[in-house]
Amino acid sequence: MNTMYEPVIGLEIHIQLLTNSKLFCHCSTCFGAPQNTQVCPVCLGMPGVLPVLNERAIEFGIRLALATHCSIAERSIFARKNYFYPDLPKGYQISQFEDPLCSNGFIEVNDTESTHRIRITRIHIEEDAGKSIHAEEYVDADQTLIDLNRCGVPLLELVTEPDIRSPQEAYLFLTKLKQLVQYLDICDGNMEQGSLRCDANISIRPLHSKTLGIKTELKNMNSFKGVEKALEFEFNRQVQEIQNGNRIKQVTLMWDDKLNCVVPMRSKEMAHDYRYFPDPDLVPVIIRHSTIDTIQKKLPELPEDKLKRFMEDYKLPQYDAEVLTESKEIADYFEAVAKEIKDYKSVSNWIMGDVLRSLNEGKITINEFAIEPGRLSELLHLIEKKVINLTIAKTLFTKMMSDKRAPSELVTQLGLSQVSDTTEISALIDKILGQHQKEVADYLSGKVKIFGFLVGQIMRESKGRANPQVVNEILKDKLEKQRESNWGCIKS
Amino acid sequence: MKLIENSYGSVRNLLAERRINCVKIVDHYLREINKQNTLNSFITLLNDRALKRAELIDHQIRERGLKKLSGLVIAIKDNICVKDVRTTCASRILSNFISPYDATVIHKLESEDAIIIAKTNMDEFAMGSSNETSHFGTVKNPHDTTRVPGGSSGGSAVSVAANLSMAALGSDTGGSIRQPASFCGIVGLKPTYGRVSRFGLVAFASSLDQIGPLTTNVEDCARILEVIAGQDTNDSTCSDSPVPSYVEALQDNMQGLTIGLPIEYFSEHLETEIKTRIDHVIDFLKASGFSVVPISLPHTEYAIADYYIIATAEASSNLERYDGARYGYRSESVQSLDEMYVNSRRQAFGDEVKRRIMLGTYVLSSGYYDAYYRKAQKVRALIKSDFQNAFDRCDCILTPTSPTTAFKIGDKMSDPLDMYLSDIYTVPANLAGIPAISIPVGKDMNDLPIGLQIMGRSFDESTLLKLAFFIERNYSTRDIAR
Incomplete structure (x- = not known):
């Protein structure tokens, strides 16, 4: 990145709320239902219908306000944002304009060295629009299909001040916000499915300057990484323009994820006058202190508090606690296992290692993961009780991902339990020593490293089931005895 | 039968x-x-x-x-x-x-x-x-x-x-x-x-x-x-x-009921015959023992202008859903999305509707919002408080319903402003949100009915209906010297 200029970035994020029903009618908000099945006269914008506010959305808004240090308006109002589009049945979106629900908050992001406070201008409630489908598999090139299932689903729109100073910081902010909304249980945080949508605005200025340049707006980013990439691209483009002696034009740009570049929107599409005015069909939202208190009391534990608690209660290193609390689901998973297994560090190791790796490889979430906390605890129990050793445990873990049976059952069925019986192990060792007389001789002549090799051969012969500690002891014993008898030979 | x-x-x-x-x-x-x-x-x-x-x-x-x-x-x-x-x-x-x-x-x-x-x-x-x-x-x-x-x-x-x-x-x-x-x-x-x-x-x-x-x-x-x-x-x-x-x-006692007469509603707009008739009703009510007091609703003159800003603003937004996309009329001759909107609406809305959509769109436009819509809301609050003040002095307000009796078909179609003034006595009740009733109180020389309007406090429809019922039962519409 060019070091003579710094970017000045603000974000505008739409957060789709996890309410059961839509913002102004009783229709379900469930994702993925067949097209136009979750609709009613109200969200279809039929003549004569009226909106009735879903109070749950207000509660969700207050949760986010409390978690982001915003002030909550005692009286806020809904406004109509008027524009024509086929996926907007009423011809206006019910949103908030003057007097939003929340304002003046902040979220803090940490990079490796420091903490930076990003101020939040406002958070308001609005309804989502439907979806236009231009896909060629369904329709002719000159046709568009409309799916109104999403129409009327509640959103929070969060607008930041232009406090972000790098594309990376924008990425960190989004990650933090995603973590927050998931913890608050108000949004599933899935940017690919559109539950979180982010637009950005960016201008540049010489480093250490206080003035603001002319900003451009970036739309159509489909992932957090996409936001970062688009901002990087646009920062470099603006620097190039300035260095070429050009001026930045105030435009809206569409990010093209495939071509990795931005395309200007047609100026006609930008020339909107939304004619906002208070929606006369809805009464002002009045929020009492007692309501805020009640919501505050029921507020779920926030990420920072959980992090602290994980370090204190489970005595985990900060790194472990950070990884485990990054998502609420992982943290919940950890706590469910830790309820049963008291060696918390080992629980943490398993989750940070094998579990997270499996999630990444399978591109799944912890809730879709085949090994539930109960079965992982059982697996760890088997290790604790020395029924199986670590090697077997890893094999068993892999097996458990495709076989939903209890680990103890799998151990019995597959004959994986650890062998600690000395006679059995003794016989095994004799067999191996017989097959590797040269190596034994080498060992006895002073090449002590051979010991490990011999242990490996024995473990392999036992298919990993032999108790390594027992193997070690008996092997050492037998080799020493052999040394003594060799001495005897020489003596005689 | x-x-x-x-x-x-x-x-x-x-x-x-x-x-x-x-x-x-x-x-x-x-x-x-x-x-x-x-x-x-x-x-x-x-x-x-x-x-x-x-x-x-x-x-x-x-x-x-x-x-x-x-x-x-x-x-x-x-x-x-x-x-x-x-x-x-x-x-x-x-x-x-x-x-x-x-x-x-x-x-x-x-x-x-x-x-x-x-x-x-x-x-x-x-x-x-x-x-x-x-x-x-x-x-x-x-x-x-x-x-x-x-x-x-x-x-x-x-x-x-x-x-x-x-x-x-x-x-x-x-x-x-x-x-x-x-x-x-x-x-x-x-x-x-x-x-x-x-x-x-x-x-x-x-x-x-x-x-x-x-x-x-x-x-x-x-x-x-x-x-x-x-x-x-x-x-x-x-x-x-x-x-x-x-x-x-309707059967309740009305003793002590005070009726207010707003001076602004008996102005030069009012046809003489209607004024004579309303005065006649007022005399009858006085004679029946009601106390009748003159009151003032000083912002009445702004009501029509105020109404045509607020009503058209809301209408311009309310009528956006008629776009030809989901139901209702859609123009056959369209090449693009914009044409679907423009042609469907141009062909299927009448002149008066179009006039009001344009007015409403204008008063909500950025740069004009404060001068029109926001100011209109302030005026509306003044009109509301006019009525609140009036109802400190009286229980209901009596006025003509319309400045004229039924006019000829076609008479006012070419002059929207003249048409709008037809609602000069009725619009304030809508702006203030209060109840109002019109009852027939006789006819003019052309044998056309004359209406009397009674306005009341919010949610006090009972008083309006009671007084209207009394007039209906006891006022003789024939008994007037022409």
Whole structure:
């Protein structure tokens, strides 16, 4: 990145709320239902219908306000944002304009060295629009299909001040916000499915300057990484323009994820006058202190508090606690296992290692993961009780991902339990020593490293089931005895 | 069969005594409608539906006796949705629209066994004061078929005045129930804003619209209001204030009632004959022992201008949903999305609707919002406080309903401003949200009805109905020296 200029970035994020029903009618908000099945006269914008506010959305808004240090308006109002589009049945979106629900908050992001406070201008409630489908598999090139299932689903729109100073910081902010909304249980945080949508605005200025340049707006980013990439691209483009002696034009740009570049929107599409005015069909939202208190009391534990608690209660290193609390689901998973297994560090190791790796490889979430906390605890129990050793445990873990049976059952069925019986192990060792007389001789002549090799051969012969500690002891014993008898030979 | 008079009260007695049944009643009205179809008061007739309902209700009367509105034959303004029935708002853009749901008022009426007989003609989207803007043609005044019935609920008023139904529902945004009631010589009530649910009323101006009854007499009006009023979980602006028995209230004592006369309402706009008539009523009320005081509503002169900013702003937004995309009229000749919008709306909205959409779009535009819409809201607050101050001095306010009696068809169509002034006395009640009723108090020299308006405190429909009932019972309309 060019070091003579710094970017000045603000974000505008739409957060789709996890309410059961839509913002102004009783229709379900469930994702993925067949097209136009979750609709009613109200969200279809039929003549004569009226909106009735879903109070749950207000509660969700207050949760986010409390978690982001915003002030909550005692009286806020809904406004109509008027524009024509086929996926907007009423011809206006019910949103908030003057007097939003929340304002003046902040979220803090940490990079490796420091903490930076990003101020939040406002958070308001609005309804989502439907979806236009231009896909060629369904329709002719000159046709568009409309799916109104999403129409009327509640959103929070969060607008930041232009406090972000790098594309990376924008990425960190989004990650933090995603973590927050998931913890608050108000949004599933899935940017690919559109539950979180982010637009950005960016201008540049010489480093250490206080003035603001002319900003451009970036739309159509489909992932957090996409936001970062688009901002990087646009920062470099603006620097190039300035260095070429050009001026930045105030435009809206569409990010093209495939071509990795931005395309200007047609100026006609930008020339909107939304004619906002208070929606006369809805009464002002009045929020009492007692309501805020009640919501505050029921507020779920926030990420920072959980992090602290994980370090204190489970005595985990900060790194472990950070990884485990990054998502609420992982943290919940950890706590469910830790309820049963008291060696918390080992629980943490398993989750940070094998579990997270499996999630990444399978591109799944912890809730879709085949090994539930109960079965992982059982697996760890088997290790604790020395029924199986670590090697077997890893094999068993892999097996458990495709076989939903209890680990103890799998151990019995597959004959994986650890062998600690000395006679059995003794016989095994004799067999191996017989097959590797040269190596034994080498060992006895002073090449002590051979010991490990011999242990490996024995473990392999036992298919990993032999108790390594027992193997070690008996092997050492037998080799020493052999040394003594060799001495005897020489003596005689 | 001969009905004694076109009132539900009398028919109800006959029904209770089993001297008549609902099928016969409906038959009678269907024959009357057939005879007088030149008045053009209806857009859709519901003959079969009404007869089926009548049979069912006859059966229910035999089983369980009468409900609150058993056998009431009522016509519904065509901007109120009835499930599976065409609801056009007298516009080409909704000429093929079948509502998939019932308005709350329809549900309430039918729960009390009322029988809906037809959907009535109106000004397109309730925008007009003469019923001349309808896509389905002008409605004629039964008192003089060369004259307008008033608007926008002209079809509803004519239906009742010409004995084509016992009652009708209308909607009133700036006088659309009261002015046609006055022109047609019947009773029309605009309830307090929030008294009757608007769910299912196709919106013109959401902060002003109210549904109300049009009837031949005050008691029927009270009966219907009692049924359609009350809280509705589908309408956030609908009040939870309890609904009293308006019918019982008619018998209440009115001792000590003070009537206010706003000086601003008796200005030069008012036709002399109407003024003489209203004065005559006032003299009668004084003689009957009421105390009558002059009051002032100083911001009255701004009401029409204020109304045409607020109403058109809301209308421009409310009518955006008619875009040809999902229902209603869509132009055949389109090459692009923009053309679908432009051509559909250009072809299917009438001139008055277009005029108001343009006005409303203008006053909400960025750069003009503060000068027009925001200022209009401030003026509205002043008009509201005018009334609050007035009601410190009096219990209700008495005025003419309209500055003129029914005018000639075509007279005002070329002059919108002149047309708008027709609502000069009715608009303030909508802006203030207060209830107002128009009752007939005689006729002018052309034998055209004159209406008297009574306005009252919010949610005090009882007082309006009581005073209206007293005048109806005791004031002799003939007794005036010409």
